[in-house]
Amino acid sequence: MMITLYLAEDQSMLNSALSQLLNLEDDLTVIGSAQDGATAWQAIQSQPPDVAILDIEMPKMTGLDVADQIHTHALPTKVIILTTFAQKAYFQRAIASQVNGYLLKDSPSDDLIAVIRKVMTGQTVYAPELVANMVTAESNPLTERELAVLGEVASGLSSKQIAASLFLSEGTVRNYLSAIFSKLGVHNRIEAIEMAKRNKWLA
The missing domain is CATH 1.10.10.10 (Winged helix-like DNA-binding domain superfamily/Winged helix DNA-binding domain)
Structure with missing residues (x-):
C-alpha cells in the first residue's frame, strides 16, 4: 500500500531534503509540501494525505494550529509533529490535539520513516526523550x-x-x-x- 504524505516545513533546504528522502521509500510518496501553515492547511483540506508531517514554528499558522484543524474537521489524516523544540507547552498541546507522532528534528531519518509506518497501523509514537522530560504528576498525557x-x-x-x-x-x-x-x-x-x-x- 502506498502511503501519501504532505510535508510542511518552513526551511526550504530541509523541506526539499526530507521530500527527496521520503520519496526514496517504495511505499511512501510526498504529494505536496509547503513552507507555511496556511498553505499546508488549504492543501490538506482539498486532498487529505494519509500522513501530514508538520513543523511547529511556521509563518501564518503553526504546525500545531494545522494539527488542531485536522482534528477539529475529523480528517482521515494522521499527524506527525517534527520539531526542533522540546518544549513542554508544545508537547502538551500536541497531546491535546491527539497527534499521532512527535519527533525531534535531530532524530535519525530512519526513525521518521518507521514512525510514519507505525502511525498508519494505529500506533501513537512520541520521542522517548520528550516523554521522559515532560510527563509529570501535573500533566497527565492520557485520554x-x-x-x-x-x-x-x-x-x-x-x-x-x-x-x-x-x-x-x-x-x-x-x-x-x-x-x-x-x-x-x-x-x-x-x-x-x-x-x-x-x-x-x-x-
Missing part, C-alpha cells in the same frame, strides 16, 4: 479512554476481557496500549500501571 483501558489492565484483565468490558475490538485495545506505552515512555503494562499509580492518575 479518558486510555485511562479506562489502563484501569482495566490494573485490575488484571486480559486484552480480550478489556475489549468485552469496554465494547472495543482486541485490536483497538492493543492500539490503546501502544499509545499508553509511547506517551508514558514505558515498555510494558507493569511499568505503565506503576507510573500511573505513582502520579495518582489511577487509584
Whole structure:
C-alpha cells in the first residue's frame, strides 16, 4: 500500500531534503509540501494525505494550529509533529490535539520513516526523550479512554476481557496500549500501571 504524505516545513533546504528522502521509500510518496501553515492547511483540506508531517514554528499558522484543524474537521489524516523544540507547552498541546507522532528534528531519518509506518497501523509514537522530560504528576498525557483501558489492565484483565468490558475490538485495545506505552515512555503494562499509580492518575 502506498502511503501519501504532505510535508510542511518552513526551511526550504530541509523541506526539499526530507521530500527527496521520503520519496526514496517504495511505499511512501510526498504529494505536496509547503513552507507555511496556511498553505499546508488549504492543501490538506482539498486532498487529505494519509500522513501530514508538520513543523511547529511556521509563518501564518503553526504546525500545531494545522494539527488542531485536522482534528477539529475529523480528517482521515494522521499527524506527525517534527520539531526542533522540546518544549513542554508544545508537547502538551500536541497531546491535546491527539497527534499521532512527535519527533525531534535531530532524530535519525530512519526513525521518521518507521514512525510514519507505525502511525498508519494505529500506533501513537512520541520521542522517548520528550516523554521522559515532560510527563509529570501535573500533566497527565492520557485520554479518558486510555485511562479506562489502563484501569482495566490494573485490575488484571486480559486484552480480550478489556475489549468485552469496554465494547472495543482486541485490536483497538492493543492500539490503546501502544499509545499508553509511547506517551508514558514505558515498555510494558507493569511499568505503565506503576507510573500511573505513582502520579495518582489511577487509584
